[in-house]
Amino acid sequence: MKPEPLRIVIAGGGTGGHLFPAMAVAEAFRRRDPRSRILFLGTGRPLEKRQLARAGFEHRVIRAAGIKGQGVVRRAAAALQVLLGTAQSLVHLARFRPQVVIGVGGYSAGPVVLAAWLLHRRIVLHEQNVLPGLTNRLLARLADRICVSFEKSAGRFPADRVRVTGNPLREIFYRDMGATRGPGAAPAEGTFALLITGGSQGARGVNRLVVEALDHLRRPRSMRFVHQTGPAEKEAVAAAYRTRKLTATVKAFFDDMPRRYAAADLVVCRAGATTVAELAAAGKPAVYIPYPFAADNHQLHNAMAMVEAGAGRVMEESAADGAMLARLVDELMEDRDALARMAARAAAQARPDAAERIVAECCRLVAGS
16 A cells, blocks of 8 residues: 655745755655655745746745844844744645655745744755755754765764755756767867856856956867856857857856766866756866855855865965966866866766655655654
């Protein structure tokens, strides 16, 4: 006799770094049992609404606001939002009756997890970054299980409740990676393919350093550049390549990133948790330029985890210039053996079963209750 289908609430999101791993876990629940019911609770940001609607997941909006870094008045207003969000979450959870609530970070997870604790529901947290965010640090004492993406994070949580699962990537990423074996997936012979990406919105600092580097590279005409700029700087960056008569594909956003990863010899990028997980899954070496204003400088910690694994190099934006980046790219371009070693070590960091591991932890908790 089949067990009853699970009812799962997933809380948090807002940014892609929280939302997409959460959606990967939801997809894994669906694969395990298509009868599973999954409800997302969040603050209703446009990205959330659009992506969850497209994937066919139920979604409800609650009130929440961040407290960190705010003045006294704004902190008081945020605390009021948290109270309202907790009350709304209590109503949603009472109606939906989930067996497990999963918090994926971001301030909107706080009220939902607090409501789950008040209702004696099983609570699982997932932390995407090496350095845990404030929300997960505060909620950890309420959680039955804490799933982390990096081994280095495990010591920051109670040992009996922490599990190293990896950072889940959506099924479509692996499906598209599998489809990159056709024509055009590999770099053209005799060229060195450099992929530059600052994430879906681009990164002004990364764009600036790469454009500066173009005048310092030893053999830029033997290179093929693929550059995701973000919408604000597409024309300016494209003009920089045209002026120098370099071969470049420049877009504000690529919707076929697995294919772009597969075709790259080296990637220059930020160090968000999802980017790091994607590069590991693709087995690609990278030069990481962490976003310097990320909370607690967490992108630097993500990048250093890959550097320590031998899977990449790191340049801090505040101390870098185009000439430095060009020297590093030239060094790696001339040492294909070193690139191959970095690629193999990147692939060794991948955890393609991360979503299934988190689902399995949830199911064990529910069975044990």
